Amino acid sequence: MTDSHYEALGALLGRGGVLRGADIGPRYFTDWRGEGPVRPELVLRPATTKEMSQILAYCHRESLSVAVQGGMTGLVRGAVPQPGEVVIATDRMTAVAAPDVAGRTIVAEAGAPLQAVQEAAEAAGLFFPLDLGARGSCTIGGNIATNAGGNRVIRYGMTRDLVLGLEAVQADGTVIDAMGSYIKNNTGYDLKQMFIGAEGTLGIVTRAVLRLFPRPQSQAVAYCGLDSFDAVVGFLAHMQTTIGASLSAFEVLWSATYDAICEKVPQVRAALPRGHRFYVLTEMMGSDGARDPERFEETLGMALEQGLLADAVVSKSDAEVRALWELRDGMAHAMGAERPIVSFDISLAVSDMADLEQVLSDRLRAHMADPMILIGGHLGDGNLHLAVRANGVAPEDQPLQAIEREVYALVGARRGSVSAEHGIGLSKRAYLPQSRSPQEIAMMRSLRGALDPKGILNRGRIFG
Numbered sequence: 469m470t471d472s473h474y475e476a477l478g479a480l481l482g483r484g485g486v487l488r489g490a491d492i493g494p495r496y497f498t499d500w501r502g503e504g505p506v507r508p509e510l511v512l513r514p515a516t517t518k519e520m521s522q523i524l525a526y527c528h529r530e531s532l533s534v535a536v537q538g539g540m541t542g543l544v545r546g547a548v549p550q551p552g553e554v555v556i557a558t559d560r561m562t563a564v565a566a567p568d569v570a571g572r573t574i575v576a577e578a579g580a581p582l583q584a585v586q587e588a589a590e591a592a593g594l595f596f597p598l599d600l601g602a603r604g605s606c607t608i609g610g611n612i613a614t615n616a617g618g619n620r621v622i623r624y625g626m627t628r629d630l631v632l633g634l635e636a637v638q639a640d641g642t643v644i645d646a647m648g649s650y651i652k653n654n655t656g657y658d659l660k661q662m663f664i665g666a667e668g669t670l671g672i673v674t675r676a677v678l679r680l681f682p683r684p685q686s687q688a689v690a691y692c693g694l695d696s697f698d699a700v701v702g703f704l705a706h707m708q709t710t711i712g713a714s715l716s717a718f719e720v721l722w723s724a725t726y727d728a729i730c731e732k733v734p735q736v737r738a739a740l741p742r743g744h745r746f747y748v749l750t751e752m753m754g755s756d757g758a759r760d761p762e763r764f765e766e767t768l769g770m771a772l773e774q775g776l777l778a779d780a781v782v783s784k785s786d787a788e789v790r791a792l793w794e795l796r797d798g799m800a801h802a803m804g805a806e807r808p809i810v811s812f813d814i815s816l817a818v819s820d821m822a823d824l825e826q827v828l829s830d831r832l833r834a835h836m837a838d839p840m841i842l843i844g845g846h847l848g849d850g851n852l853h854l855a856v857r858a859n860g861v862a863p864e865d866q867p868l869q870a871i872e873r874e875v876y877a878l879v880g881a882r883r884g885s886v887s888a889e890h891g892i893g894l895s896k897r898a899y900l901p902q903s904r905s906p907q908e909i910a911m912m913r914s915l916r917g918a919l920d921p922k923g924i925l926n927r928g929r930i931f932g
């Protein structure tokens with residue numbers, strides 16, 4: 469990278485706006501999984517949309533490839549720089565405006581951490597429902613670019629359902645202002661949708677108008693032990709019919725995953741004894757602070773009486789709600805505790821999940837004696853996370869590719885999705901054709917060609 473690029477971009481961004489050499493810390497080339505490790509030659513840190521537009525216009529003119537970065541918590545290597553790429557980071561665009569209480573909206577810059585938006589909403593007596601384990605580090609821009617799902621999709625939908633408007637900068641520096649703050653707008657194409665879930669390949673999101681909700685007046689969480697998959701499915705149906713729209717989470721851990729969290733994640737405490745086949749965290753958020761806790765307990769009591777639940781523990785305080793959620797959020801840490809490991813984020817029909825562990829285990833035994841399979845996730849949304857490695861096999865001898873092939877073959881045979889919420893990035897692009905038709909992929913490519921003809925934005929992500 470020539471000195472002339474450093475000088476020209478420095479003139480646009482000023483002091484602190486361009487980093488090079490030893491000033492580039494690992495944060496800009498290492499993602500949450502510790503995968504990198506290509507130190508980029510330049511990191512650009514625009515502080516405004518105008519600066520973002522100017523530097524993209526420059527990169528476009530000079531044909532400089534760009535890796536777009538938010539909080540670097542993505543799990544598919546989308547933001548990790550590849551050789552020769554300039555990094556554009558949103559870490560100086562972190563403002564969160566005071567919510568519009570009457571309109572129930574909030575405007576945040578792309579680099580604002582998710583948790584900062586949640587807290588600003590709460591301070592105004594409102595609620596921003598997007599929530600995931602990486603809430604303290606991931607950014608609104610990254611959430612939008614990956615169309616993040618998380619823990620409350622069952623009630624509030626994906627990020628896509630929470631974005632009313634956005635502003636994005638195209639590869640050539642053109643600013644698209646689609647900052648509407650209303651739900652209904654049938655005036656031609658809904659252009660903001662192009663940038664949601666596009667993983668930074670169609671433009672860089674700079675700001676968004678997000679939808680807020682009334683703050684729930686009650687929150688109760690239960691951890692339940694169940695002894696069959698039929699009971700899990702029955703319990704989900706029971707919760708959906710009895711507490712209906714107040715059901716805000718239904719998260720399942722297979723027993724091996726629960727055991728791994730209890731063993732490997734130091735800050736969590738077991739909520740229930742080990743030994744059940746499945747563990748469910750379920751949450752109710754309601755509008756009647758006085759009656760809801762009782763209603764929740766009654767609902768669980770009915771499930772116990774019907775034999776759906778073998779055991780259950782219910783939160784009695786905010787601290788207990790947090791502790792039970794930490795036990796669920798520990799899944800990502802337990803899965804990450806083993807290296808190397810192959811991890812998956814799949815969608816399947818719930819009816820196709822019952823024998824998943826057994827069928828996968830049988831298939832993997834063709835490649836290894838003792839597969840370790842951790843499964844859990846957002847079963848209420850048909851989305852599971854899986855992590856697989858061979859037990860007792862040295863890291864360098866792990867049959868990683870065979871594991872990947874077997875899992876995706878099974879997902880393909882069951883017409884599932886190879887990525888439910890993490891995206892494709894670099895890690896999963898070989899498997900995109902398993903979930904999307906050739907015609908769909910061709911249309912994606914022509915959109916990409918129209919909006920970024922030189923292919924400078926996140927080159928190689930999503931498509932091979």
Ligand SMILES: Cc1cc2nc3c(=O)[nH]c(=O)nc-3n(C[C@H](O)[C@H](O)[C@H](O)COP(=O)(O)OP(=O)(O)OC[C@H]3O[C@@H](n4cnc5c(N)ncnc54)[C@H](O)[C@@H]3O)c2cc1C
Nearest residue numbers: 538539540541542546601607609610611613617618668673
């Ligand atoms: C512990 C843990 C738990 C997680 N749980 C969930 C979960 O439940 N559900 C879920 O969906 N995900 C989950 N994730 C994955 C991850 O947190 C989300 O995908 C998150 O939305 C990524 O945000 P980020 O700011 O870290 O983005 P990054 O990792 O920095 O980037 C992710 C992608 O978005 C692009 N990008 C970033 N910012 C912008 C922008 N402003 N404009 C355009 N493109 C941009 C990047 O180029 C990259 O392709 C989890 C991750 C961790 C570590």
